[in-house]
Amino acid sequence: MHFFKKTTIMMLSVALATNAFTASASNIPGPGDDDSKEIYENIVAMSEIGMPSPTPVKAEVDKLNLGSSMASPRLVLEESYDMMAEPVAVSNVAMPASFKGVKANRITGSGNLRSLFKEIAKGNRTIRILQIGDSHVRGNIFPQTIAKVLESNLNNDGKNRVKVDFIGINGARASKFTSEALLQQVAAKRPDLVIISFGGNEAHGNFNYDNNTQVLHRLVDGIRRHNPNVQFLLTTPPGSFATKNGVKVPLQTYESVANNILNFGQNNGIAVWDHFHNIGGTQYAANNWWNAQLMQRDRIHLTVAGYKLMGSLLAEAMLNAYNSEIRR
Numbered sequence: 628m629h630f631f632k633k634t635t636i637m638m639l640s641v642a643l644a645t646n647a648f649t650a651s652a653s654n655i656p657g658p659g660d661d662d663s664k665e666i667y668e669n670i671v672a673m674s675e676i677g678m679p680s681p682t683p684v685k686a687e688v689d690k691l692n693l694g695s696s697m698a699s700p701r702l703v704l705e706e707s708y709d710m711m712a713e714p715v716a717v718s719n720v721a722m723p724a725s726f727k728g729v730k731a732n733r734i735t736g737s738g739n740l741r742s743l744f745k746e747i748a749k750g751n752r753t754i755r756i757l758q759i760g761d762s763h764v765r766g767n768i769f770p771q772t773i774a775k776v777l778e779s780n781l782n783n784d785g786k787n788r789v790k791v792d793f794i795g796i797n798g799a800r801a802s803k804f805t806s807e808a809l810l811q812q813v814a815a816k817r818p819d820l821v822i823i824s825f826g827g828n829e830a831h832g833n834f835n836y837d838n839n840t841q842v843l844h845r846l847v848d849g850i851r852r853h854n855p856n857v858q859f860l861l862t863t864p865p866g867s868f869a870t871k872n873g874v875k876v877p878l879q880t881y882e883s884v885a886n887n888i889l890n891f892g893q894n895n896g897i898a899v900w901d902h903f904h905n906i907g908g909t910q911y912a913a914n915n916w917w918n919a920q921l922m923q924r925d926r927i928h929l930t931v932a933g934y935k936l937m938g939s940l941l942a943e944a945m946l947n948a949y950n951s952e953i954r955r
Contacts, residue, residue: 729907740820794816868913
């Protein structure tokens with residue numbers, strides 16, 4: 628089943644005589660320091676997929692038979708249709724009963740992705756989604772879960788609407804990907820949407836708002852330099868613990884990191900999935916993962932089940948935003 632978006636071309640023709648006219652913190656161990664190999668095994672290589680150019684929509688308007696030189700002005704309407712997919716059914720992700728302080732799982736500024744979502748709905752070509760990030764992405768469970776949910780929901784009518792790929796580096800901060808070598812690697816994937824997932828390592832260092840903002844600008848501008856039409860989705864990290872006086876406590880810096888990512892998105896017209904605050908913020912986020920036994924012993928990385936939950940939540944938020952925006 629499909630619905631149609633109607634495009635109307637209006638031409639006003641006036642016949643006068645024979646003429647016609649037409650108008651148309653540095654000492655705290657971070658995510659990259661974990662010795663556990665559990666989430667780094669079985670990395671899969673995801674193949675490139677061709678990107679055919681979109682077929683242009685053509686509108687053909689019949690020439691007017693002006694008849695008498697005294698003909699009155701005539702308004703001619705020509706209608707064409709872009710076939711678009713219907714909204715998809717989205718099942719709510721089941722949250723652990725122990726989770727506290729959970730907010731609505733949504734994407735802030737989803738309107739910034741409206742044109743991309745409508746391209747997906749048309750299904751004229753495969754939209755490439757690339758996630759880049761730190762060890763949370765490098766472990767592959769997080770991005771592979773996103774891929775599984777999005778592709779199974781959007782590619783179920785015989786059209787390859789989306790393809791999800793990822794590049795993750797253990798211990799990476801956003802600044803790592805501003806190097807020309809990595810920008811070229813990202814460009815080689817020819818993404819239509821880049822999901823930028825950093826913040827954990829920034830939170831475990833000497834975080835500075837201005838420096839982080841400058842880094843995000845360099846990253847976004849660098850990717851756009853190679854692909855001017857690319858769009859972005861920023862994500863905030865899940866939260867973790869640090870050792871203070873021999874005791875593991877939730878790391879407070881995540882609040883600053885998440886807020887800066889949110890501000891950057893709002894100031895630059897970029898959508899943000901604020902997972903940190905959605906999952907409980909400073910008060911609950913880290914404890915939620917740990918108490919539900921979804922965090923590894925290092926209290927930084929999630930378990931396989933934890934990454935599957937996080938990936939399912941991001942995919943759910945993207946599908947809900949897709950459903951909302953293609954109706955507009």
